């Protein structure tokens with residue numbers, strides 16, 4: 629689908645959803661040092677042809693400006709003329725959309741998601757056992773046990789992409805980059821936000837539980 633065939637209203641809606649999510653997450657301190665990035669997909673999805681709006685690189689996400697977002701294609705290249713540069717991590721968004729057909733992807737760096745990724749790095753995933761908020765991830769099984777995958781973090785983003793391809797798991801709408809942050813996604817911005825909040829709750833829970841176990 630060419631970008632020009634996507635309606636203006638749909639593009640505006642994506643930008644408005646990004647603005648709301650950005651404001652909310654900024655109020656929680658989830659964008660330290662201009663880190664983090666958010667995207668919302670527009671138009672029909674084809675794994676080989678799609679577009680999404682994403683935060684521009686290096687902007688202070690606690691304020692709103694006319695230069696906050698741009699639209700890019702499946703290769704992370706601008707869909708229309710702009711001087712803005714997409715977030716450095718856009719290629720990770722591209723790969724998650726390609727694999728999942730999601731409608732929105734939110735990425736934040738928090739102390740809890742960083743500490744927990746390092747603590748469970750050797751295991752390769754964060755084990756979560758029977759926590760109610762697993763339902764927030766769309767898994768309604770009683771006493772569900774899940775493993776949230778962790779992938780290595782490299783300065784060279786294209787090197788991270790195949791790691792995401794290899795470790796992304798059906799049924800787990802998120803992946804953690806080691807000592808870096810979480811990518812959470814959903815069918816739309818509402819669902820991606822719910823998933824991100826559930827993940828962050830779970831990370832804090834697991835962190836605190838691990839501390840209690842150490843004190844035994």
Ligand SMILES: [Zn+2]
Pocket residue numbers: 663664665717735737808809
């Ligand atoms: Zn990041």
